[in-house]
Amino acid sequence: MSVSHQSRETERTDFVAVLAKVCLVAFLISLGVVVLYPLFWMALNGFKTNAEIFGNPFALPGGFSVANYIAAWNQGIRNYIATSVIVTLGSAVCTVLVSAWTAYGLTRSKLPGKPFFVGIVLGGLMLSPTVAVIPLVRMMQDLGLYNTYWALIILYTAFRIPFTTFLIRAYMLGLPRDLDEAAIMDGASEGQIFWKVTLPLCKPILVSCVILHVLFAWNEYLFAMIFTSGADLQTLPVGLTSIMAKHGTNYAVVFAAMTLSALPIVMTFFAAQRFFIRGLAEGIGK
């Protein structure tokens, strides 16, 4: 009797476990649908005509014509993508190099009052870009950088250094000091240790930082809108709003433009998802 009671208990436990798993999977699938369906719907509508969009927004397109995509590409997306690529890559390289040097100094130097400097650099994380906009506009105008690539590259670099330094510093703290000392015994200078030993060892976190920075810079809107004005210098987020303003009624082209602008970043994310997650986890606990 006790045996059958026990087996009934086991069956009930199994059932609860399976049910919980099913619920979890269903929830995750729903979450995935909520995130992915709008993107899918946007890309799909890029293939439709305006009439089809208004007639039945959720139906499949009558044919997969890329005309809207070609139109969007030729009506500015090409330039916006080029600007975004320049600004994103330029600021990514600057941010990562400056942050890596800063992190190296903060982890390796025997600077007196080091915690204070760490506090200052990491305190930058608290600084909201919005409050600095007006002085920055004046500064950029005075320096003659307003409405140039450099305005965005410099600003993106400056505002991302605290976060990137935070990640690289945490990683560098975990690197064995013996390697630095071995390099010192080998006669390497601080610069040589940084470039030839520390930096190559930081490759995983540098890749993560570049990806996180690309995600940020590619989608940044506020600075891009304020510090650039000409169509030839606008980045994708700002350019997209221009396209929407210009082709307000031609939704098919707008959807195609939006899809084209999201595509590179989505592809980057999926290709480098591993590094992205590691980057987020790296700052924990150090």
Place this chain on the structure above:
Amino acid sequence: MADLTLRNIRKSYADFEVLHGIDLDIKSGEFIVFVGPSGCGKSTLLRSIAGLETITSGDLVIDGERMNTVAPSKRGISMVFQSYALYPHMTVYENMAFGLRIAGVSKAEIDERVQKAGEILQLSKYLQRLPKALSGGQRQRVAIGRAIVRNPRVFLFDEPLSNLDAALRVATRIEIAKLKQSMPDVTMIYVTHDQVEAMTLADRIVVFKDGNIEQVGTPLELYKRPANLFVAQFIGSPAMNILEGTVVGKSQGVTHLMLECGAELNVSADRGVLPVGERLSIGIRPENTQIIPAGEHGPVLTGTVDFVEHLGEVQILYVDMVGSAQKYLIKTADDEAYARMDTIRFTARTNDIHLFDAKGRSIAGRILEDHALTHVSRSRFRGDAPGGGGTAQRSAGLRTGALDP
């Protein structure tokens, strides 16, 4: 060729002094081993010699040149780290060549030196591999190779074998000994906490405690004539047994000691050295203790076996001494069976008994210090002093104890 002299070396971190004035002379081509418990300052001294730590005060002299402020790479020193510290993103060849490239050595010469080191250390097949593709022993050899290619005057080893398993440790230890033989002019300083490494590799051992040198000497000197209680207990495994006793009287050139456990001990030492009432520590090594077979008479101590450790060739008996709460360890051949609660009687040859005064100094050492203080004080630290020592130890002997049945 490099003579190395340390004069009153002190090292402090803020207000905390870790090295309290180290004096040491190391001759060119010597193999010196630093031993001591964790935190005794041996690694700090090694790193100070390397230049990885600044010296707070004192002089570090290599071949007559003061090196305190000279950059590590300009001291003619190579160091092998405990963790190997190989650059993980460089191949074995690049690891060995890194220092030479920085020094601006020509490609042809770099190649020659790396290939030669590879041959010596049997690494020729692995030169294009990354460190992660090597075994622990091979990585250790690469670390040694990286040190060799720079043709150093002084080699520093910071616990290089501690990350290896037991078998590999023995093999690599032999390789290091052979390496030393192949480079007779190179001075080597080796830090370890492993006594076997110290005893087998060293020309001289330096024993550290709390930032001071306790004794410098050849391995056998340290084993046979420890300068004080600390060295006596640190060198040798298991550690020397220490019994407490008091000088209770003298007669006809013999000094009588009463042990705390109740046994009596007679010592024919210099009476001037052992005044009545002086408390002494009597040291007997576990391996020098002889178990007296039942029925035999003689000067003995008595105890009950509490635990037996079998090591195959030998066994270690943990004995509760009669009249004392102290454990006494005996190392003996594993050919006779002992069990818990067996009562045994044991003794030691007079030659194997060490005497220490209340300050823990060896009585032999104290005789020398009391009679020739000025002569001994410095040379003792060079490890060439206690030549005439050991008279008191050799003339000591256990007499029939109060507990002798």
